Amino acid sequence: MGTFIQQLINGLTVGGIFALIALGYTMVYGVMRLINFAHGDLCILGAFIGLTTLTSAAGGGHPGAGLLLLAFVVSVIVIAVAGVALERIAYRPLRKADRLAAVVSALGASMMIENGIMLVWGPQVHVFPSNLLPATTWHLAGATISFVQVMIILASLVLMIALYLFVNHTRFGTAIRAAAIDQDAARLMGINVNRVIASVFIIGPALGAIGGLFIGIYYREAYFTMGWTYGLYAFIAAILGGIGNIPGAMLGGVLLGLFNAFAAGYVSSSWQDAITFGLLIVILLVRPTGLLGERVAEKV
């Protein structure tokens, strides 16, 4: 029972982070039919910017909760701006070009950001301060739940609910969904599709920056190739839930986190990826469009 609860909490923590990052892949794909391979790197860039904000603002002293909040705000703003710039520079000029050109551009952008991080911050592993958050832990039936875990789970949940409400219950959110179904028809409604695209390149990277900073705080480290590793997990989470589908990315992220945690807890952590991706293959064999994915409106 202890193991179960422990892995459930671990899985929800990591799953919440996967989900936050997966939303960026799925929203961009939904509107542009493009996999933004640079997304994972943007998220980890967010972790580095948060870390630098923390250490430079603390000036050698102990960073407190207020500073942590500042780090999140700075990171979200910088990464959202970077997201919009990425779309302008790497994707907009290729919107009418061959699909493969955009994929290559995305991979190139990914490498540029990754190497840019290495040039600025160096190739070594950066350690996050250990005293960012209270060291409070709770014990429940043999499982230990930390303050960080509770914070990540709750924050992910709140952000996902907020995004869901925004997309489903506001005018602009409906416009995003319409543009994802049929861009020309959306234009005929008077929707500025460029603005919709810019918005998904703000929302996705902003959520991703929070996810990236959560990774840094949870594992207490950041290194320049981390974007590729976590980006891949989140991308797979988006596929698992049905790429293009927003609730799907949330579900896929949480499930992937849980698979991973239970595989590590009940089998072995050296087998966790094999088991997780084995399960993923089985699910995709049964439901090739992902758990919640059904292809959006048929083009006539």
Place this chain on the structure above:
Amino acid sequence: MSLLKINELRVAYGQIEALKGVSLVVEPGEVVAILGANGAGKTTLMRAISGLLPKSSGQIIFEDRDITNLSADRIVRCGIAQSPEGRRVFGTLTVAENLKLGGFTRPPQESRASIEAAYTMFPRLAERREQFAGTLSGGEQQMLAIGRALVAKPKLLLLDEPSLGLAPIIIQSIFRSLRGIADTGVTILIVEQNARAALKLADRGYVLEVGRIMLEGDSTTILHSPEVRAAYLGG
């Protein structure tokens, strides 16, 4: 002042020129039909007016304003709404959400009345307002596409093949609704392969053949012209 005036419009897809210098006018309050066979350039013309296609040359003037190179969303704001070919309803959104999007350019309180008017005009939509648009029948989707365009409260309503793929009895009922819309004073430019139905609705018409206007005149003239009778009305 004409509501819409098109001068020598040319549109090309790569090397292939789909419109080879089309000129036409639509006066306020008129219903104008554009007839032509498949590939004549009817849909190209509609998409060009709505700003979905770049133009190689020519001009589109709406209410004395040059809208030739405005973006599609700006053109909607000028007062031109379109019910596109193949209906293009948002299949995974509800009927109500589709209609709300029709009013995207207007303040929500104002478009609410137009949405209610659309439900009154097409009671089938009111019954299905919480259903996904993709689950509607073809005729209902066409009603939704027309209703959605009307919620924008356009000065000019563009209708691209509203009869496409529908049973004759449904076509009749759609055209009855269009008659009602025209009678409220909305200016309509309609593109149709179903020449008889379109000319019955229209005041004037143009016949488009491979990117050029071949014939124009009031509806009865066109209906009785030997070329049109031979080509579109089966003799």
